[in-house]
Structure formats: structure tokens, C-alpha cells
Amino acid sequence: xxxxxxIARHANRLDFVNPDWFLTAExxxxxxxxxxxxxxxxxxxxxxxxxxxxxxxVSPFLRTVQTAHAIADVLNLPIKLETGLSEWLNPDWMDEExxxxxxxxxxKFYPRIDASYTPIIAARYPETRAQVRARAGQAARCLAxxxxxxxxLLVAHGASVNGAVxxxxxxxxxxxxxxxxxxxxxxxxxxxxxxxxxxxxxxHLTEVEEMVRFN
Numbered sequence: 139x140x141x142x143x144x145i146a147r148h149a150n151r152l153d154f155v156n157p158d159w160f161l162t163a164e165x166x167x168x169x170x171x172x173x174x175x176x177x178x179x180x181x182x183x184x185x186x187x188x189x190x191x192x193x194x195x196v197s198p199f200l201r202t203v204q205t206a207h208a209i210a211d212v213l214n215l216p217i218k219l220e221t222g223l224s225e226w227l228n229p230d231w232m233d234e235e236x237x238x239x240x241x242x243x244x245x246k247f248y249p250r251i252d253a254s255y256t257p258i259i260a261a262r263y264p265e266t267r268a269q270v271r272a273r274a275g276q277a278a279r280c281l282a283x284x285x286x287x288x289x290x291l292l293v294a295h296g297a298s299v300n301g302a303v304x305x306x307x308x309x310x311x312x313x314x315x316x317x318x319x320x321x322x323x324x325x326x327x328x329x330x331x332x333x334x335x336x337x338x339x340x341x342h343l344t345e346v347e348e349m350v351r352f353n
Contacts, residue, residue, distance in 0.1 A: 142289040143282055143306055144191060145323040146182060147299050148205040150175035154351060167225075167236035171204045178320040178343055179208040185322065185342035187212045192288035195281055197223040197295060198238055198257075205320070206293040207248045216252040217293075219244075222259025222277025226270040226297035235263035258284075267297065271314070274298035275305020282306060282327075296350070299323065307332045316350040 148171070153159045155172040163169070171179060186209055196206040198219040206217045219241065227235065245251045259277040261270075274294065278301070281290055292302055299321075300314040306325050312334060320343055324336035340346045 140329075141282065141287045141327040142190075143278070143325040143327075144186065144189070144289070144291040145278070145299055145302050145325070146205070146209075146291065146293050147296055147317050147319055147321050148175075148197075148199075148201045148293060149178035149182070149320040150347070151201045165200075165237045165239065167232050168200050168238050170200050174345065175201070175319075176204070176208070178345075179205040181342050181344065182320050182322065183209040183212040186291070189213075190289055191215065191291050193281075193285055193290045194218065194293065195220040195223060195277075195290060196293040197221075197225065197298065198241075198244075199225055199236075199295070200239055200244075202293045202295065203244060203248055203251070206291075207250055209291065209293070210250040215250070217248075217250050218252050218255035219257065220255075220259070220277055220281070220292075221257040221261045222273050222280075223292055223294040223298050223302065224261040225295040226267070227261055227263040227265045228267075228270075228297075229264035232263070270297045271301035271304060274301030278302035278305045303334070307334055312337075318350055319347050 150172045151169045152172045153169040194217045196202050210217045296317040299317045303312050321338045321340045326335050
């Protein structure tokens with residue numbers, strides 16, 4: 139019996155394209171996707187169309203929600219906001235705990251969100267690189283186990299993607315690396331072993347970022 143875990147990083151974010159957005163934003167650490175980011179998200183959705191994915195779990199940050207919502211529309215699935223997949227709450231990047239959009243607001247614009255879902259892992263500011271990898275890895279393992287043998291998709295951030303892959307495949311198989319925007323991992327389990335069939339794949343994108351930031 140096999141199981142597939144897909145893991146994707148969110149698409150391009152507005153403050154990467156327009157750094158001045160940060161200066162006046164109400165929620166400085168929760169930017170939306172950029173215009174080209176929405177295109178990337180749709181390209182990722184088209185790549186996953188037809189795959190037998192049963193559940194979508196996503197970091198509660200806006201850019202991951204927007205990326206996942208495009209995929210959920212194509213797959214006709216709900217999305218569940220899992221804080222264990224959140225951005226690395228790095229005090230060198232953020233001088234305070236990030237303020238996110240409340241779920242009740244997100245649901246108005248992204249109706250595929252399952253507002254009844256309760257996250258299984260918390261993310262607490264501030265945290266170290268080791269801590270973000272540990273909690274993303276724990277979240278990924280718990281979700282994979284809870285929904286086995288069903289296939290799931292996780293949509294996260296650079297650091298939490300690394301943590302999720304390491305948490306499932308094991309550090310002896312996967313060493314953390316730079317994760318490009320909207321890249322895709324595919325982990326396949328033939329009980330009891332996991333292997334990585336796709337690693338940071340960007341072949342579905344027409345444009346790939348030249349420099350990886352905030353990884």
C-alpha cells in the first residue's frame with residue numbers, strides 16, 4: 139500500500155516585487171501574492187490537476203492561502219489552515235509576531251477554507267531555524283499518519299517546506315536546501331519506507347526566480 143505527500147512552497151509575494159508595500163501595510167508580515175505570483179499559483183494548480191490528492195493543508199499566511207486556493211479550485215477540495223506549516227517566525231525578519239488575517243475574513247474571499255478545522259501544531263514567535271524545522275516536520279508526520287493511506291498536499295514556506303520534507307523522509311535522505319517559489323516536492327511511501335520522487339521541481343513554471351529569498 140502506498141501514500142503520496144505533495145509539498146509546495148507558495149508563489150511569488152507582493153513585497154518581493156514591490157518592497158515599498160511593506161512601509162504602509164496594515165499586516166506587514168502577511169503579504170499577498172504578486173501579479174505574477176497568481177500566475178505561478180495557477181500553473182502549479184494545472185500541474186496537480188488530475189493527481190489523486192484527498193486533502194490540502196496550508197499555512198495560514200495569506201500568500202499560502204492564495205496559492206492553495208487556486209489548487210483547491212482545480213481539484214474541487216477544501217483547504218485546511220494548519221499553523222504547523224507557518225512561515226519561520228524569525229526575529230531577524232520580523233520585529234514582532236506577525237498579524238495574520240482572521241479566518242472569518244479569509245473565508246469571505248476564499249470560500250474553500252474549512253473554518254471548522256482545528257490545527258494540530260502551534261507556531262510560536264520567536265523561533266530558531268531548528269524549531270521551525272521541528273514543528274513543520276512534526277506537523278507533516280502527524281498529517282501523513284492521520285490520513286494514511288490517503289494522499290495529501292501541504293502548502294508552506296521555504297523553511298517549513300524543508301522541515302516537512304526532512305520530517306517525513308528523514309534527515310539522512312534529505313538535507314535542507316534552497317526552496318524556490320512555487321516549487322514542488324513529491325514524497326512516496328511504500329510501507330514502511332519513504333523516498334523523494336520530485337525535489338524542488340519547477341518544470342510547471344514559465345518563469346523561475348533567479349535568487350531564492352527568505353529561505
